[in-house]
Amino acid sequence: MKLFTTLLLCTILLVFLLPLTVFSQSLAINTDGAVADSSAILDVKSSSKGMLIPRTSTVSRIGIVNPANGLILYDSTTSTFWFYNGAAWNEITTGITNWSLTGNAGTDTAINFIGTIDNLPLRFRLNNIWAGELNAENKNYFIGDSAGMATTGVKNVGIGSRTLFNNTTGSWNTAIGTNALYSNTTANYNTAFGFSVLDSNTTGGQNVAFGALALRNNKTGWNNSATGLNALFNNINGNGNTANGSHALFKNTTGGNNTAIGLAALNDNTSGFLNTAIGSYAHFSSKYGVGNTSIGANALTYDSTGNDNTAIGFNSLYYNANSNFNIAIGNYSLYNHRKNHYNTAIGGYALYLDTSGTSNTAVGYGSLFENKNGIQNTAVGQGALYFSKANNNTAVGYGALSAITTGYQNIAIGSGSGTHPATPAIYNTISIGNDGYLNAFQNQAFIGNVSTAWIGGQVNWSTFSDSRIKTAVAEDVKGLDFITRLRPVSYYKNFAAITDITGNKETENFPGKYDGEQIKYSGFIAQEVENAAKQSNYNFSGLHIPKSRFDLYSLSYAEFVVPLVKAVQEQQAMIKSQQKIMEEQQKKLELFEKRLDALDLKNK
Secondary structure (H helix, E strand, O other): OOHHHHHHHHHOHHHOOOOEEEEOOEEEEOOOOOOOOOOOOEEEOOOOOOOOOOEEOHHHHHHOOOOOOOOEEEEOOOOEEEEEOOOOEEEEOOOOOOOOOOOOOOOOOOOOOOOOOOOOOEEEEEOOEEEEEEEOOOOEEEEOOOOOOOOOOOOOEEEOOOOOOOOOOOOOOEEEOOOOOOOOOOOOOOEEEOOOOOOOOOOOOOOEEEOOOOOOOOOOOOOOEEEOOOOOOOOOOOOOOEEEOOOOOOOOOOOOOOEEEOOOOOOOOOOOEOOEEEOOOOOOOOOOOEOOEEEOOOOOOOOOOOOOOEEEOOOOOOOOOOOOOOEEEOOOOOOOOOOOOOOEEEOOOOOOOOOOOEOOEEEOOOOOOOOOOOEOOEEEOOOOOOOOOOOOOEEEOOOOOOOOOOOOOOEEEOOOOOEOOOOOOOOOOEEEOOOOOOEOOOOOEEEOOOOOOOOOOOOOOOOOOOHHHOOOOOOOOOOHHHHOOOOOEEEOOOHHHHHHHHOOOOOOOOOOOOHHHHOOEEEOOHHHHHHHHHHOOOOOOOEEOOOOOOOOOEEOHHHHHHHHHHHHHHHHHHHHHHHHHHHHHHHHHHHHHHHHHHHHHHHO
16 A cells, blocks of 8 residues: 555664665665665565554554654554544554445455444535435434435435435434425424425424325425325325325315325315325315215215215216215216215216205116206115106115106105106105006005905005094995996906006016916906996995006995995895885784684674
């Protein structure tokens, strides 16, 4: 090493006994009389001896007054060579090898390294300006111009230009990327990866940000997590937010405990909290809403101030504006809904066209599809109440009440059950399993289809008959005059004729579908009953006359009890009258017989 050449100057007087050769102001020390090399001021040569320089203890070395620049000696305390560089003593490592600026070869990782062997920081410079520091004592590690240069905290990592630039006592922070955590001063446990990530953060702690400009404007917010370009970009002091996706929760400033996953999810939210959005543009326009959940691309996209809504599925509750407590599960469910509350749609396109309905429940693909502002409807089953625009209808079953448009207060249970397609405005009907014989007029209840052969139960059917609810009571029921005009017959039913007259579609085939056609019934012909009632001037309530061309004549056989009772009463009155006449005739006969007996005795 070149430094050892200087050591030779200190030994000239110690080797004066050796032969000396002086030539052209060069000094040679050797045993063979060789001339000194012209390039050396001192040329020492020996094949059997070395050169010994001054030796002193560490205390003595440090105690040298005004040591000359370049002074060399051996420290007997540490058994090492030292030289003075004009400012401080520096150790000369025995056998040191310089690192080459053009690359090195033959290195051994067990002994070759770049770094220090004491506890002092290793600092870097570029153009003589701070470019980083590795500090083993406080576990801070910085690489980049001005990175962490003011830090006194511990266990920080900064990689990139001006990372953790203003950090002072903040600890346990990690910043990777130009300007990451630039303004952080005292906050702890922040993690920032990307250009200007958490750039404005000062005292907010426990934040995690991945992606350029993520959480860039955060100052005092805590426990936020942002992943993606501009995620939580405008957050200032909102806490507990999670944004995963480019521009997710982009405009959030003070909102807290929101979760946004997907491109621009909850993009416009500013101060809303407790919202969850998963999917591209999910709840994009939210500003102040609370407690909303949106899962699926474009779910709740336009909602701004609505609360407690749940949207799961592509474009579900897409246009919702400021309504509350709506639930949409399924692609395009409640797609057009804008205002009013308490709607539930489960199934693709359920309540699709609804804009301002309230308290509707639709379960099944396309159920309540065309409802716009109807209220308090319940539809369960694919296509149930599909065309309905009215209120208070209940449909359970595939396609139930699918023909209703403006009709209201209708109830249908069973696949295809409900009202006739030609009567979409009727109201107050009940249909249970009447898929082959649909209601065609209001205020009717149908149970069963044309194949139904028996309806019954444990007890008889009852109807209200309270005197307190009856008005204009009159004894004008026809008896024998009506009953004697009736013609009891037996007959079979033709199911095809029923379908043809009513215009209903036939039900799918199933075992026993036509069993009812084999039953021989006893009864009356409704048209004949109608004529009998007209001829007897009787308004008979047991007769249903069709109200439309799709309706059938029908009879309520229980109603015949009343005129039958009246007929019995009339017959009983006639019997009593005849009995009275007979009794009077009997008395006359007995009197006549007594007179005859008296005449017989007299004649004798």
